[in-house]
Amino acid sequence: MTDILLDKIGDLKMANGDFVLGYSDNTHQEHILIATKGEFKEFPELGVGLSKMLSDDDYMPFLIDAKKNLEYDGMKINNIKFEENGNLNIDGNYK
Template identity: 35%
Template sequence: MTDFLLNDDGDIRFENGDFVIGDSEAQDVELLITSSKGAWKEHPLTGVGIAQLVKTRATEVRIKRDINEQLMLDGFKNIDIDIDYPELNVDANR
Protein backbone atom coordinates (compact mmCIF):
# COMPACT_ATOMS: atom_id res chain seq x y z
CA MET A 1 0.00 0.00 0.00
CA THR A 2 1.27 3.47 -0.81
CA ASP A 3 0.53 6.62 1.13
CA PHE A 4 2.14 9.83 2.30
CA LEU A 5 5.26 9.05 4.29
CA LEU A 6 6.04 10.65 7.62
CA ASN A 7 9.36 11.87 8.99
CA ASP A 8 10.82 10.90 12.38
CA ASP A 9 8.72 13.60 14.07
CA GLY A 10 5.47 12.21 12.63
CA ASP A 11 5.03 15.10 10.20
CA ILE A 12 4.44 14.68 6.47
CA ARG A 13 7.76 14.24 4.70
CA PHE A 14 8.72 16.60 1.88
CA GLU A 15 11.43 16.29 -0.76
CA ASN A 16 12.03 18.87 -3.46
CA GLY A 17 8.98 20.81 -2.27
CA ASP A 18 6.56 17.90 -2.70
CA PHE A 19 5.03 15.17 -0.58
CA VAL A 20 6.92 11.90 -0.39
CA ILE A 21 4.76 8.93 -1.33
CA GLY A 22 5.86 5.35 -0.90
CA ASP A 23 5.25 1.96 0.68
CA SER A 24 3.51 2.72 3.96
CA GLU A 25 2.84 -0.71 5.48
CA ALA A 26 5.58 -0.44 8.13
CA GLN A 27 4.46 3.10 8.91
CA ASP A 28 0.82 1.94 9.24
CA VAL A 29 1.84 -0.82 11.66
CA GLU A 30 3.82 1.63 13.76
CA LEU A 31 0.96 4.13 13.87
CA LEU A 32 -1.54 1.46 14.92
CA ILE A 33 0.73 0.27 17.71
CA THR A 34 1.71 3.69 19.05
CA SER A 35 -1.68 5.41 18.72
CA SER A 36 -4.00 5.34 21.70
CA LYS A 37 -7.68 4.60 21.42
CA GLY A 38 -9.45 7.88 20.73
CA ALA A 39 -6.53 9.39 18.81
CA TRP A 40 -8.25 8.82 15.44
CA LYS A 41 -11.49 10.84 15.50
CA GLU A 42 -13.14 8.88 12.69
CA HIS A 43 -12.18 5.55 14.29
CA PRO A 44 -12.10 6.06 18.07
CA LEU A 45 -11.52 2.36 18.87
CA THR A 46 -8.41 2.14 16.67
CA GLY A 47 -5.00 1.91 18.31
CA VAL A 48 -3.05 -0.17 20.78
CA GLY A 49 -1.48 2.59 22.87
CA ILE A 50 1.64 0.53 23.54
CA ALA A 51 3.22 3.13 25.84
CA GLN A 52 0.22 3.09 28.18
CA LEU A 53 -0.19 -0.68 27.87
CA VAL A 54 3.38 -1.34 28.98
CA LYS A 55 2.95 0.99 31.98
CA THR A 56 0.03 -1.16 33.17
CA ARG A 57 2.37 -4.14 33.24
CA ALA A 58 0.23 -5.97 30.73
CA THR A 59 1.27 -9.52 30.00
CA GLU A 60 3.04 -10.43 26.78
CA VAL A 61 -0.05 -12.42 25.76
CA ARG A 62 -2.29 -9.36 26.14
CA ILE A 63 0.11 -7.10 24.24
CA LYS A 64 0.32 -9.58 21.37
CA ARG A 65 -3.47 -10.04 21.37
CA ASP A 66 -4.14 -6.30 21.25
CA ILE A 67 -1.62 -5.74 18.44
CA ASN A 68 -2.91 -8.73 16.47
CA GLU A 69 -6.53 -7.57 16.83
CA GLN A 70 -5.80 -4.02 15.63
CA LEU A 71 -3.74 -5.22 12.68
CA MET A 72 -6.40 -7.73 11.61
CA LEU A 73 -9.08 -5.03 11.80
CA ASP A 74 -6.93 -2.89 9.49
CA GLY A 75 -6.64 -5.68 6.93
CA PHE A 76 -3.24 -7.14 7.79
CA LYS A 77 -2.63 -10.87 7.46
CA ASN A 78 0.20 -13.27 8.27
CA ILE A 79 0.93 -11.39 11.47
CA ASP A 80 4.02 -12.41 13.43
CA ILE A 81 4.76 -10.56 16.66
CA ASP A 82 8.03 -11.02 18.53
CA ILE A 83 8.61 -9.32 21.85
CA ASP A 84 12.19 -9.33 23.11
CA TYR A 85 12.15 -6.54 25.68
CA PRO A 86 12.72 -3.70 25.01
CA GLU A 87 12.27 -4.50 21.32
CA LEU A 88 9.00 -5.24 19.57
CA ASN A 89 9.14 -6.70 16.08
CA VAL A 90 6.03 -7.06 13.96
CA ASP A 91 5.94 -8.70 10.57
CA ALA A 92 2.60 -8.36 8.76
CA ASN A 93 1.33 -7.68 5.27
CA ARG A 94 -1.91 -6.96 3.51
Protein backbone atom coordinates in the same frame (compact mmCIF):
# COMPACT_ATOMS: atom_id res chain seq x y z
CA MET B 1 0.57 0.28 0.65
CA THR B 2 1.59 3.66 -0.78
CA ASP B 3 0.85 6.84 1.15
CA ILE B 4 2.34 10.20 2.05
CA LEU B 5 5.61 9.59 3.93
CA LEU B 6 6.74 11.15 7.19
CA ASP B 7 10.29 12.06 8.17
CA LYS B 8 12.12 10.78 11.27
CA ILE B 9 10.41 13.29 13.56
CA GLY B 10 6.92 12.73 12.18
CA ASP B 11 6.60 15.75 9.91
CA LEU B 12 5.41 15.45 6.32
CA LYS B 13 8.29 14.49 4.06
CA MET B 14 8.72 17.03 1.23
CA ALA B 15 10.78 17.05 -1.96
CA ASN B 16 10.75 19.66 -4.72
CA GLY B 17 7.86 21.47 -3.01
CA ASP B 18 5.59 18.40 -2.95
CA PHE B 19 4.72 15.51 -0.67
CA VAL B 20 6.83 12.37 -0.96
CA LEU B 21 4.89 9.16 -1.61
CA GLY B 22 6.15 5.68 -0.85
CA TYR B 23 5.86 2.43 1.09
CA SER B 24 4.01 3.25 4.32
CA ASP B 25 3.01 -0.06 5.95
CA ASN B 26 5.56 0.30 8.76
CA THR B 27 4.34 3.81 9.53
CA HIS B 28 0.73 2.62 9.70
CA GLN B 29 1.73 -0.18 12.06
CA GLU B 30 3.64 2.23 14.28
CA HIS B 31 0.72 4.66 14.51
CA ILE B 32 -1.76 1.89 15.37
CA LEU B 33 0.53 0.52 18.10
CA ILE B 34 1.19 3.94 19.66
CA ALA B 35 -2.35 5.37 19.44
CA THR B 36 -4.89 4.70 22.16
CA LYS B 37 -8.51 3.88 21.44
CA GLY B 38 -10.39 7.03 20.42
CA GLU B 39 -7.46 8.84 18.80
CA PHE B 40 -8.55 7.82 15.30
CA LYS B 41 -11.87 9.67 15.21
CA GLU B 42 -13.21 7.79 12.17
CA PHE B 43 -12.30 4.43 13.77
CA PRO B 44 -12.56 4.96 17.56
CA GLU B 45 -11.89 1.30 18.42
CA LEU B 46 -8.54 1.32 16.57
CA GLY B 47 -5.41 1.74 18.68
CA VAL B 48 -3.35 -0.39 21.04
CA GLY B 49 -1.78 2.10 23.47
CA LEU B 50 1.86 1.05 23.62
CA SER B 51 2.58 3.47 26.49
CA LYS B 52 0.02 1.66 28.70
CA MET B 53 1.71 -1.67 27.98
CA LEU B 54 5.06 -0.31 29.12
CA SER B 55 3.71 0.14 32.65
CA ASP B 56 2.25 -3.38 32.81
CA ASP B 57 4.16 -6.59 33.58
CA ASP B 58 1.82 -8.79 31.51
CA TYR B 59 2.47 -8.11 27.82
CA MET B 60 0.21 -10.88 26.44
CA PRO B 61 -2.94 -8.66 26.32
CA PHE B 62 -0.88 -6.12 24.35
CA LEU B 63 0.11 -8.75 21.77
CA ILE B 64 -3.48 -9.97 21.42
CA ASP B 65 -4.79 -6.40 21.02
CA ALA B 66 -1.98 -5.52 18.59
CA LYS B 67 -2.76 -8.54 16.41
CA LYS B 68 -6.48 -7.75 16.43
CA ASN B 69 -5.93 -4.07 15.55
CA LEU B 70 -3.43 -4.76 12.77
CA GLU B 71 -5.79 -7.33 11.26
CA TYR B 72 -8.60 -4.76 11.46
CA ASP B 73 -6.35 -2.46 9.42
CA GLY B 74 -6.08 -5.12 6.70
CA MET B 75 -2.97 -7.09 7.65
CA LYS B 76 -2.73 -10.85 7.68
CA ILE B 77 -0.70 -11.62 10.81
CA ASN B 78 1.19 -14.93 10.89
CA ASN B 79 2.89 -14.25 14.22
CA ILE B 80 3.54 -11.36 16.58
CA LYS B 81 5.98 -11.61 19.47
CA PHE B 82 8.66 -9.87 21.47
CA GLU B 83 12.20 -10.97 20.66
CA GLU B 84 14.71 -11.66 23.46
CA ASN B 85 16.26 -8.23 22.85
CA GLY B 86 12.86 -6.56 23.45
CA ASN B 87 12.08 -5.74 19.80
CA LEU B 88 8.54 -6.38 18.61
CA ASN B 89 8.53 -8.77 15.64
CA ILE B 90 5.45 -8.64 13.41
CA ASP B 91 5.35 -11.40 10.81
CA GLY B 92 2.60 -10.39 8.42
CA ASN B 93 1.66 -8.38 5.36
CA TYR B 94 -1.17 -6.30 4.00
CA LYS B 95 -3.66 -8.20 1.87
